[in-house]
Amino acid sequence: MHEEAQVGRRITLAAVAREADVSLPTVSKVLNGRSDVSPTTRTKIERLLEAHGYRRRTAGPPQARLIEIVFHELESVWAMELIRGVENVAKRNDATVALTESGTRHAPDPEWIAGVLRRRPLGVVLVFSTVPEDVKRQLRSRAIPFVIVDPAGDPDPDVPSVGSANWAGGMAAARHLTDQGHERVAIITGPEDLMCSLARLDGYRSAMAMAGHEPDPALVRFGDFHVQGGFEHAMDLLRRPDRPTAIFAGNDLQALGVLEAARVLGLSVPGQLSVVGYDDVPPARWSSPPLTTVQQPLQRMAEEAARMLLRPTDPSKPALRIELATHLVIRQSTAPPGGR
Amino acid sequence: MHEEAQVGRRITLAAVAREADVSLPTVSKVLNGRSDVSPTTRTKIERLLEAHGYRRRTAGPPQARLIEIVFHELESVWAMELIRGVENVAKRNDATVALTESGTRHAPDPEWIAGVLRRRPLGVVLVFSTVPEDVKRQLRSRAIPFVIVDPAGDPDPDVPSVGSANWAGGMAAARHLTDQGHERVAIITGPEDLMCSLARLDGYRSAMAMAGHEPDPALVRFGDFHVQGGFEHAMDLLRRPDRPTAIFAGNDLQALGVLEAARVLGLSVPGQLSVVGYDDVPPARWSSPPLTTVQQPLQRMAEEAARMLLRPTDPSKPALRIELATHLVIRQSTAPPGGR
Numbered sequence: 001m002h003e004e005a006q007v008g009r010r011i012t013l014a015a016v017a018r019e020a021d022v023s024l025p026t027v028s029k030v031l032n033g034r035s036d037v038s039p040t041t042r043t044k045i046e047r048l049l050e051a052h053g054y055r056r057r058t059a060g061p062p063q064a065r066l067i068e069i070v071f072h073e074l075e076s077v078w079a080m081e082l083i084r085g086v087e088n089v090a091k092r093n094d095a096t097v098a099l100t101e102s103g104t105r106h107a108p109d110p111e112w113i114a115g116v117l118r119r120r121p122l123g124v125v126l127v128f129s130t131v132p133e134d135v136k137r138q139l140r141s142r143a144i145p146f147v148i149v150d151p152a153g154d155p156d157p158d159v160p161s162v163g164s165a166n167w168a169g170g171m172a173a174a175r176h177l178t179d180q181g182h183e184r185v186a187i188i189t190g191p192e193d194l195m196c197s198l199a200r201l202d203g204y205r206s207a208m209a210m211a212g213h214e215p216d217p218a219l220v221r222f223g224d225f226h227v228q229g230g231f232e233h234a235m236d237l238l239r240r241p242d243r244p245t246a247i248f249a250g251n252d253l254q255a256l257g258v259l260e261a262a263r264v265l266g267l268s269v270p271g272q273l274s275v276v277g278y279d280d281v282p283p284a285r286w287s288s289p290p291l292t293t294v295q296q297p298l299q300r301m302a303e304e305a306a307r308m309l310l311r312p313t314d315p316s317k318p319a320l321r322i323e324l325a326t327h328l329v330i331r332q333s334t335a336p337p338g339g340r
Numbered sequence: 341m342h343e344e345a346q347v348g349r350r351i352t353l354a355a356v357a358r359e360a361d362v363s364l365p366t367v368s369k370v371l372n373g374r375s376d377v378s379p380t381t382r383t384k385i386e387r388l389l390e391a392h393g394y395r396r397r398t399a400g401p402p403q404a405r406l407i408e409i410v411f412h413e414l415e416s417v418w419a420m421e422l423i424r425g426v427e428n429v430a431k432r433n434d435a436t437v438a439l440t441e442s443g444t445r446h447a448p449d450p451e452w453i454a455g456v457l458r459r460r461p462l463g464v465v466l467v468f469s470t471v472p473e474d475v476k477r478q479l480r481s482r483a484i485p486f487v488i489v490d491p492a493g494d495p496d497p498d499v500p501s502v503g504s505a506n507w508a509g510g511m512a513a514a515r516h517l518t519d520q521g522h523e524r525v526a527i528i529t530g531p532e533d534l535m536c537s538l539a540r541l542d543g544y545r546s547a548m549a550m551a552g553h554e555p556d557p558a559l560v561r562f563g564d565f566h567v568q569g570g571f572e573h574a575m576d577l578l579r580r581p582d583r584p585t586a587i588f589a590g591n592d593l594q595a596l597g598v599l600e601a602a603r604v605l606g607l608s609v610p611g612q613l614s615v616v617g618y619d620d621v622p623p624a625r626w627s628s629p630p631l632t633t634v635q636q637p638l639q640r641m642a643e644e645a646a647r648m649l650l651r652p653t654d655p656s657k658p659a660l661r662i663e664l665a666t667h668l669v670i671r672q673s674t675a676p677p678g679g680r
Contacts, residue, residue, distance in 0.1 A: 064404050064406065064438070064458065064459040064460075066404065066438065068436075074420065074423060074424050074427060077622075079420060080414065080419060080420050083414060083423075083439065084414050084441075087414060087439065087440075087441050091441070094455075096408075096438045096439070096440060096455060096459060097438065097439045097440070098404070098406065098436045098437065098438045098439070099423065099427065099436070099437045099438070099439055100427075100436060100437070101424075101427050101431070115434075115436060118404065119404040119436060120404075227625070227626045253626065256626045256627075256628070257626075259628045260628040260629070260630070262628075263628045263629065282417075282623075283622075283623045283626060285567070286567045286593065286596045286597075286623060286627075287596075287626075287627070287628070288596065288599045288600040288602075288603045288627070288628060289600070289603060290600070
């Protein structure tokens with residue numbers, strides 16, 4: 001019987017109960033994330049469900065119609081844009097957004113999974129790069145669809161995901177500066193362990209090469225995507241005798257730090273220094289001067305992810321991966337070099 | 341029997357069913373926000389429940405443990421701070437935040453109520469000034485607790501609410517400027533129909549009077565709490581021959597607009613113009629220069645509201661109203677007048 005199930009016949013919950021030597025209601029409790037099952041029994045049943053590749057036909061009787069979104073940190077300037085995207089789709093589908101802050105930049109906490117199995121949402125939008133294998137299996141066995149929204153650009157290959165075109169964005173930012181005549185263009189990209197940082201850096205390098213400029217290694221910095229980090233790198237770059245005439249700041253927060261460094265050093269923007277951000281979150285419009293930046297369509301990315309959750313999918317097909325285009329938004333922080 | 345119920349004896353659902361001439365399950369469906377009841381029957385049962393002051397003992401069998409937060413607009417810079425406050429309390433109580441965007445600045449949409457009755461959350465945080473009477477009755481009859489978080493400062497008297505001290509905040513902002521020697525201090529407060537705008541304006545007036553300055557009516561403006569509005573008022577104020585040496589901007593977004601106006605007009609901040617914001621949302625820290633501002637403890641206000649929901653209350657006692665203190669955060673956008 002073990003054999004049969006593995007070659008594709010659907011295993012029934014009754015068969016799992018027999019094999020685990022428990023009652024059918026106990027199996028059902030485990031499936032529904034109830035807490036009144038001993039950890040040993042729960043693990044035994046989980047393993048059997050996984051071994052047989054059990055998949056629920058539906059997520060059970062409808063409760064609250066929830067679309068979950070899970071973040072590593074709510075304070076991220078991305079968070080509100082992504083929430084709004086999910087809320088737009090939820091509203092049109094008579095659903096409500098449920099929101100959890102959990103885990104690290106890379107994956108949600110293990111406790112989160114117990115909660116989501118109890119809540120049985122219509123689907124889950126994960127704002128993480130990776131999803132642990134056991135989490136994937138638990139969600140799949142309960143027929144809870146999930147999609148990664150990954151502005152950082154390094155999604156698991158076997159999970160549906162929505163990202164954006166980081167290399168092309170980095171290229172567009174640097175090219176805008178070289179087109180204006182800048183030759184000494186610095187970059188403060190993101191952390192070295194994020195794919196998006198590397199992709200934006202490579203886009204910058206290609207744009208510099210296309211314009212015939214050898215990028216000075218002293219002008220290439222890895223930042224932390226925060227305002228203060230951008231400020232510190234910019235102070236260092238702008239105090240050099242051969243200071244850059246333009247800085248591509250890797251994200252908008254770092255660009256705000258660059259603007260503050262310019263103010264402290266008495267350099268006018270864009271007269272004496274051009275600055276380009278990345279993301280186009282609202283503070284980019286509110287800065288003084290308003291930032292030229294690369295727009296990641298964060299709200300649309302989240303909408304796309306929420307729509308993918310609500311669409312029926314064929315589990316035998318490879319996971320859908322979407323990359324939305326970025327585009328340059330020109331505001332007032334860039335100008336040809338040599339002004340005042 | 342009608343009489344009896346109205347003088348305080350608990351009405352049973354069976355009695356409501358008899359009076360409405362429907363079955364008990366039908367009454368139960370209405371209580372649970374199910375959609376398979378005709379609108380006429382629903383209204384009849386709603387009215388009877390209301391007339392008898394029916395209150396559920398509990399919110400029924402536990403489903404997903406949700407704490408709802410409802411906003412007029414998610415794009416508000418307040419929104420993320422408030423969400424984080426509710427999430428902090430939810431996490432400690434093994435609950436999840438559910439989020440809805442609905443209604444106008446004053447009250448949620450009528451459709452929202454049907455959804456919340458279905459979802460049966462542990463409680464609801466409403467980021468609105470007022471709650472329509474029928475919404476209050478519906479929530480009360482289902483034993484769903486609710487609290488208003490009202491940074492705008494005009495809550496219903498019969499609803500528990502958490503606000504902050506707007507008059508004292510306006511006083512602190514203006515006093516900081518007069519203490520530094522500013523005499524021509526302009527104010528761009530919020531819209532005229534929000535209590536918080538009027539309270540901040542009155543605080544400013546009292547501080548000016550305390551310092552012995554007659555506020556010039558030409559320097560008192562009502563804004564719209566947006567960046568562009570702040571920019572336009574500031575352009576107008578700063579082009580006057582007798583321009584102010586300081587502007588109290590009413591909120592942080594308007595203050596960002598004031599900074600941009602100063603940049604466009606070539607005025608240095610704080611050398612030639614001091615600027616004070618209000619709220620202390622993250623963009624206030626990220627601006628160039630970083631803003632001196634009045635901090636509304638938005639996250640703590642939301643935490644307080646969420647905690648009130650989870651505490652058992654005595655419905656015979658008056659609704660609890662809390663006002664948290666504001667305080668001035670001095671950064672780099674203010675200095676004595678006469679610098680450069």
